[in-house]
Amino acid sequence: FEHIFSRQVEALCLKHDVVIGISTSGNSKNVVKGLEKANALGAITVGLTGGDGGLIKKISNHSIVVDSNETARIQEAHILIGHTLCELIDESL
Template sequence: MRRKLKNKTVPTKMYKKMEKQIFNEISESIKIIEKTTSLIPEISIAVKMIVNAIKTGNKIIIFGNGGSAADAQHIAAELIGRFQKERKSYPALALTTDSSVITSLGNDYSFDVIFSRQCESLVVKNDVVVGISTSGNSINVIKGLETAKENGATTISLVGNKGGKMKDVSDVTIIIDSESTAKIQEAQRIIYHIICKFVEEKISET
């Protein structure tokens, strides 16, 4: 038996089980996202930190590996460009975009220092530095946060898996209650969109 779906004919038996699995995946994502309501205090503090930094002429620096690198660039783009409001550009920088810097540091030193070495020269007192990791244990992200703190920055971590080691080197840690990399990333994207929304709103109020 076959059925039509948007002008495509698909075998019903083949896809019936998969459709149930898709439903379960969506349901699981919803459950994890619903649990992030417990993180409202941490999200609110992160918004205040970023707003204060921008108001005082400081910048936001973000980094992570793999999918988290893409998220770092996404956040920087929302701040430099716009999220929902027409407004002045906010100073933000993702440390994951310069392939020459990253590969030279990885080659000449170690992949472990690709963020800390950049933080050493780019981060100044009262900047806000955001580290992203689903495990919370990415060595290069931890080292970057440590160097940022040494330079006088305040630090935010977006993590999963109970926070890992990053929770010990961050001023604010936003921990997604999941061990699934994909589910953690899904929830993190909702959270940083919320942060960008309220950063815009709070700065626009003044």
């Protein structure tokens, strides 16, 4: 389970792709490893976390940190941010 995302990134990611890692704590090992692999492949990485951002904030090119330690609030904000990103990307196409 620890390598589930890094293996997907390795198989699918191209240089300059954007890879978004989502983790409430910012420290989920499988997400960290996926972002590390994306960085190694030259992708642009974005971390979507809560709390203090954890390790994901440190290893991502860009990060969005929900300023809360409550899991439910962080995950609700992640849903809103995900929908907003999709809308902005869709409008730009």
